[in-house]
Amino acid sequence: MKWTHLFLGILIALIYTGNPQFAFAEKKQEDTFNEKMPASVQDITRENTYLNEEAELSELQASELTKELLSTTQTKITNPTLIRMLNESAIKKSPFAFGTRMSVFLGEWPLAYHSKETSPNWQYQKINTNFYDNRAGKTNYQIHYVQEAHKVVKGGLSAKLPKSEEVQQMILKEAIDKTGWPLSYSTAIGTGTKQNEVYNVPPKTAGYLYGFAPAVHEKGTVTYGEVYIAVSGWKRAIVVKNVSSKPISAWIPIKNHVSFSYKSAR
Numbered sequence: 001m002k003w004t005h006l007f008l009g010i011l012i013a014l015i016y017t018g019n020p021q022f023a024f025a026e027k028k029q030e031d032t033f034n035e036k037m038p039a040s041v042q043d044i045t046r047e048n049t050y051l052n053e054e055a056e057l058s059e060l061q062a063s064e065l066t067k068e069l070l071s072t073t074q075t076k077i078t079n080p081t082l083i084r085m086l087n088e089s090a091i092k093k094s095p096f097a098f099g100t101r102m103s104v105f106l107g108e109w110p111l112a113y114h115s116k117e118t119s120p121n122w123q124y125q126k127i128n129t130n131f132y133d134n135r136a137g138k139t140n141y142q143i144h145y146v147q148e149a150h151k152v153v154k155g156g157l158s159a160k161l162p163k164s165e166e167v168q169q170m171i172l173k174e175a176i177d178k179t180g181w182p183l184s185y186s187t188a189i190g191t192g193t194k195q196n197e198v199y200n201v202p203p204k205t206a207g208y209l210y211g212f213a214p215a216v217h218e219k220g221t222v223t224y225g226e227v228y229i230a231v232s233g234w235k236r237a238i239v240v241k242n243v244s245s246k247p248i249s250a251w252i253p254i255k256n257h258v259s260f261s262y263k264s265a266r
Contacts, residue, residue, distance in 0.1 A: 033118050033178040035118075035119075037120075037181075037214075037257075038259075040122070040259055040261065041122060041214055041254075041257055041258070041259045042195060042258055042259075042260065044193055044256055044257065045256040047193050047194055048189060048193050049147075049192045049193050050150065050188045050189065050193075052187055060080045060083055060084060062083055062086070062087065063086070063087045065236075066086040069086060069237065070086075070238065072237035072238055073237070073240055075111060075225060075240040075243060076111065076114075076223070077111045077112060078112040078113070078170060079109055079110055079111055079112065079166055079170060080166075080169065080170075082106075082109050082111070082227065089229070101232050102230070102231040103228050103230045104230075105227075105228050106227040106229065107226070107227065108224060108226050108227075109163070109166075109225065109226075110161070110163050110166050110222050110223070110224055111223045111227075111240070111243075112170065112223050113167065113171050113220055113222050114220050114221050114222075114223070114245075115174050115175075115218060115219075115220040116220045117219040117220070118175060118178050118179065118217070118218055118219075119216070119217050119219075120214060120216050121214065121215050121216075121251075122214045122259040123259060124212065124214055125153050125212060125213045125253075126212050127151040127211050127213050127258070128146075128151070128189075128210070128211035129148075129209070129211070130143055130144070130145060130146060130211075131206065131207065132201050133206045134201040134202065134203055134206065135204050135205060135206055135266070137204075138203050139203060140200040140202055141200070141201040141207070142198045142200055142201070143198070143199050143209055144195060144196060144198050144199065145194060145195040145197070145209060145211060146192065146193075146194050147190065147191055147193035147194070147211070148191070150189070150190055151188065151189045151213070152186065152188045153186070153189075153213040154185060154186045155186070155250060155251035155252045156185060156250060156251065157248060157249075157250050158248060158249040158250060161246060161248060162224070167222050168185065168250065171220070171250050172184075172185065172252060174220075175218045175252055181254050182254065183252045184252070184255040185252060185253070186253070187253045189211075189213070195258075195260075199262045202264065204266060205264040205265060205266055206264065206266075207263075208264070209260065209262050210260070210261045210262075211258045211260060212258065212259040212260075212261065213254075213259070214258075214259045215251050215254060216251070216253075217249065217251055218250045219248075219249040220247075220248065220249075221247050221248065222245070224243070224244050224245075224246065225242060225244070226241045227239075228240075228241065
């Protein structure tokens with residue numbers, strides 16, 4: 001019994017020292033996004049006089065053939081456009097396939113996005129200023145947010161990459177999954193949008209109520225590779241060659257949200 005316990009102890013030690021991914025498995029699970037929106041950031045979906053499109057990313061389900069093909073490669077593939085192409089493919093097994101060898105080149109693709117850092121900027125872009133000069137006043141003056149001009153806020157990639165639209169969609173999906181926030185590469189705040197929260201401008205001061213569009217900064221890498229479908233007899237597989245990684249970052253506005261900041265001056 002003692003020898004059994006000793007052997008198990010040595011085996012466990014070898015697993016953790018010889019394969020670091022086991023040793024850091026718990027740490028990786030803890031590296032989740034826990035950022036909360038501060039109270040200064042308000043949801044204006046109901047008040048917004050401009051109706052932003054409610055376009056949502058659809059969850060593309062892989063077909064049985066696509067699942068089979070994806071399981072044959074160790075290279076991670078999450079590009080929905082490529083998965084859709086594989087879903088539309090048909091490779092039937094034939095009793096006469098013995099000895100058949102074939103390789104079909106599908107092109108070079110952005111395969112997957114790997115997020116390294118997700119961080120919010122609550123003052124990504126200033127969209128409005130409400131001002132009142134109460135320096136000659138004798139009592140508090142109350143001001144609140146009123147959007148004075150229509151504003152469109154856009155994000156995007158920090159650099160141009162091959163098949164940028166596909167890269168953008170992968171980054172957007174990753175950011176939404178991590179944050180749970182309504183993210184979009186473009187959002188608009190309509191003229192006349194209001195909030196009822198009151199800010200007091202004391203006498204002998206001028207009050208400035210600033211409105212900012214918040215956004216998320218997503219930073220990571222995109223893997224590219226040449227994708228082939230290989231058929232050998234009854235075996236069907238995906239072969240990925242010349243895999244490369246490209247660093248990339250993107251700004252993604254938080255849709256229908258405004259971050260407020262009040263300042264006074266004498």
